[in-house]
Amino acid sequence: MKRLLSALLALSLSLAGAAQDTPLETARSFQRSGDFDNAALVLSRALQADKSNLELQKELAMTLYLKRDYNKALDIVNMMMDHPEVDVQSYQIAGNVYKALERAKDADKMYRSALRKFPKSGPLYSEYGELLWARKDFDAIGQWEKGIQNDPAFGGNYYNAALYYYYTKDKTWAIIYGEIFVNMESLSERGTAMRGLLLSAYKEKLFADADMMAEQKKPSDFARAVLETMGKQSSLADRGLNAETLTMIRTRFILDWAKTYQAKFPYRLFDYQQQLLREGLFDAYNQWLFGAAENLPAFETWARNHPVEYEKFTTFQKGRVFRMPPGQYYQ
Numbered sequence: 226m227k228r229l230l231s232a233l234l235a236l237s238l239s240l241a242g243a244a245q246d247t248p249l250e251t252a253r254s255f256q257r258s259g260d261f262d263n264a265a266l267v268l269s270r271a272l273q274a275d276k277s278n279l280e281l282q283k284e285l286a287m288t289l290y291l292k293r294d295y296n297k298a299l300d301i302v303n304m305m306m307d308h309p310e311v312d313v314q315s316y317q318i319a320g321n322v323y324k325a326l327e328r329a330k331d332a333d334k335m336y337r338s339a340l341r342k343f344p345k346s347g348p349l350y351s352e353y354g355e356l357l358w359a360r361k362d363f364d365a366i367g368q369w370e371k372g373i374q375n376d377p378a379f380g381g382n383y384y385n386a387a388l389y390y391y392y393t394k395d396k397t398w399a400i401i402y403g404e405i406f407v408n409m410e411s412l413s414e415r416g417t418a419m420r421g422l423l424l425s426a427y428k429e430k431l432f433a434d435a436d437m438m439a440e441q442k443k444p445s446d447f448a449r450a451v452l453e454t455m456g457k458q459s460s461l462a463d464r465g466l467n468a469e470t471l472t473m474i475r476t477r478f479i480l481d482w483a484k485t486y487q488a489k490f491p492y493r494l495f496d497y498q499q500q501l502l503r504e505g506l507f508d509a510y511n512q513w514l515f516g517a518a519e520n521l522p523a524f525e526t527w528a529r530n531h532p533v534e535y536e537k538f539t540t541f542q543k544g545r546v547f548r549m550p551p552g553q554y555y556q
Contacts, residue, residue: 249284261292279308279315286318295325306335313339313346320352332356347372347379354385365389370556373402377549380409387419391426394440397448398556399426405494407514408547421518427471431455432462447555450486454478468516468524472508493549501538509538 246254248271255264268285275281282305289298302322305315316339323332336353343349350372358365366389372382387403403423410416431437437456438444444452458474479498487495501507509531516524528535 249280252284252288256288256291261288264288265292265294277308279305279310279312282308283315283318286322290318290322290325293325295322298322299326311342313343313349316343317348317352320356324356329356329360345375347376347382350375351379351381351385354382358385358389373549373556374554377551377554380406383409384415384419387422391422391430394442395444396431396437396441397444397451399423400431401451401494404514405547405549408494408497411542411547417517420514424466424515424518427515428466432459432466435459445555447490447492450482450490454481454485457481467519468512468514468527471515472511475511476502476507490555492553492555493547497547504541506534506538506541509534513538513542 248267252264252267252271255261255267265285265288268281268288272278272281272285282301286298286301286305289295289301299322302319305311306319308315316335319335320332323329323335333353333356336349336356339349340346340353350368354365354368354372357363357368366386369382369386369389372379373386376382383402383406387399387406390397390399390402400423403419403426407416407419407423410419434440437452437459438449441448441452455474455478458477461470461474461477464470475498479495479502482495483499498507498510501510512524512527512535516527
């Protein structure tokens with residue numbers, strides 16, 4: 226009897242605890258287990274009782290999107306777009322649904338409206354640029370640049386812009402934006418892939434011509450200063466480019482930049498490189514940045530042979546968040 230009473234008490238407490246869960250919490254629990262049908266059920270019933278709840282609308286639209294019920298998701302998106310407190314996340318969800326339904330014109334109209342309402346939203350610029358790029362509309366880079374200018378702490382626009390510039394004749398911005406993004410997402414898969422692109426950009430673009438300014442049409446004053454300063458180290462590229470030679474080139478560049486252009490063009494990326502130099506971590510940083518992409522076994526050997534230096538760098542890296550500040554836009 227005691228065991229039965231204990232079991233009933235435990236069940237009662239469990240049911241009481243479950244009853245206290247909000248519909249959002251219950252639905253998210255179902256989502257985490259991949260049960261989108263039950264998540265949609267819970268949210269639909271909750272929304273019937275609270276039709277103007279934007280959080281329920283967003284969660285239901287996203288759940289229906291995840292279960293690929295795009296037409297039903299669109300019905301909820303239409304409710305969200307009419308909500309007086311529609312937010313950036315609502316527009317992002319709507320964009321996903323429009324794209325899934327291949328309604329590019331509706332998505333274009335929606336992003337334009339969203340950016341008039343939220344002109345400082347990096348995610349919206351990033352996603353609108355991706356929509357344009359999928360349509361082979363080269364105004365995509367204009368959206369990514371606006372995102373960098375208006376929301377410099379958001380990484381997605383640096384990623385997209387770096388990829389774009391990598392496939393143009395521009396020698397500056399794939400390298401600058403790519404390295405910024407790598408530091409923003411140092412542990413992500415996209416960050417790892419970008420390190421490989423950075424190495425290729427140094428080899429195939431920046432130092433491909435002895436004349437750094439070759440084929441550079443109307444570079445900004447900042448870009449011209451970067452290329453002129455980097456060009457002073459061009460002879461080092463005659464040895465070929467690897468982690469070691471790039472460390473030498475970039476060390477001389479950042480020291481020269483600090484003396485010549487730092488006051489005119491303060492830039493967080495270059496300040497960070499100077500900090501690494503002062504801390505004795507710039508060699509390890511460049512090995513991490515280029516070595517693994519160039520030759521993984523050689524990089525692993527370097528790390529084994531420099532355990533203290535590499536551990537100090539990785540500890541330092543994990544202990545900080547890299548963000549670009551407002552007001553340092555020179556494109």
